[in-house]
């Protein structure tokens with residue numbers, strides 16, 4: 229396992245508000261590994277912004293420790309924290325560009341603050357604007373740029389001083405879907421070509437799916453789930469994750485789809501989600517020799533950073549024991565949902581899944 233570049237150990241953060249205490253983060257433990265894209269996802273109020281402020285040292289935890297590049301933030305003096313902060317490039321939802329400066333001037337800003345010489349600044353900006361595809365717009369002002377271009381300036385500025393970590397806080401939330409894809413593709417290049425570790429904070433599972441290697445799900449300040457994106461998508465367990473994933477996987481039938489499927493098919497309806505390429509075909513191919521009549525009634529593929537997930541809803545008919553054996557085999561290769569639902573109707577974590585039979 230590669231070395232961790234950021235680690236949080238039992239981090240808690242409480243705020244006082246109107247005489248009472250608000251717990252924004254509660255015993256959060258996680259590690260971001262050098263070189264990966266790590267996503268933190270959660271609904272509004274889950275504690276994401278608080279986590280960002282703890283990682284970049286704008287706030288200190290009430291309990292527990294935050295370590296960045298081997299240095300524990302609690303033990304550092306403000307000057308040392310400021311120095312460590314220069315290891316973290318920040319990308320913001322609202323771009324935070326200086327309106328009175330051109331693209332060049334915006335990207336130059338952190339280099340000027342860091343005391344670079346004008347000719348070094350020129351060389352670095354030439355490189356950066358080429359990387360983000362904005363060489364032609366060097367002398368444009370922010371108000372002359374599209375949202376996607378503004379965010380590319382934001383990314384160039386964040387990369388200017390060569391930080392090993394990029395912290396992208398809702399960096400695509402103000403953008404339309406096409407522009408979002410363009411910015412995500414750029415962030416992927418930042419990770420793959422420049423080797424920069426990226427932490428993305430988002431409420432959009434779409435961002436996690438296409439960009440991240442691992443994901444932490446925050447729910448009311450607690451770490452609800454943490455793991456490789458593929459595993460979390462294939463088998464979401466926490467309530468928040470099931471709701472987030474359910475909104476993204478089109479291939480998973482929702483309650484209306486299921487009602488229609490039940491009306492049309494008399495078999496036992498199960499939805500199986502597997503990493504494409506696993507042995508689904510082999511299991512399905514054995515259906516008839518096991519006396520099970522099988523029909524694929526719904527499904528599709530969800531592509532992720534490294535691979536795709538296949539989701540199929542099947543109608544299985546036959547002797548209950550034979551059907552049960554088939555379902556057990558399917559469970560052996562992927563996640564099986566009897567309600568066919570990743571949480572869009574009843575499916576809160578821990579609730580028994582609904583059995584649908586002929």
Ligand SMILES: Nc1ncnc2c1ncn2[C@@H]1O[C@H](COP(=O)(O)OP(=O)(O)OP(=O)(O)O)[C@@H](O)[C@H]1O
Nearest residue numbers: 243245250251252271272273274275276277278279
């Ligand atoms: N400075 C503060 N003072 C008081 N309460 C705060 C403060 N900052 C955050 N909180 C509270 O902590 C909880 C977590 O807030 P936080 O902003 O971290 O969540 P979030 O997941 O980023 O939400 P959003 O996506 O809406 O920004 C919320 O209940 C919020 O009201």
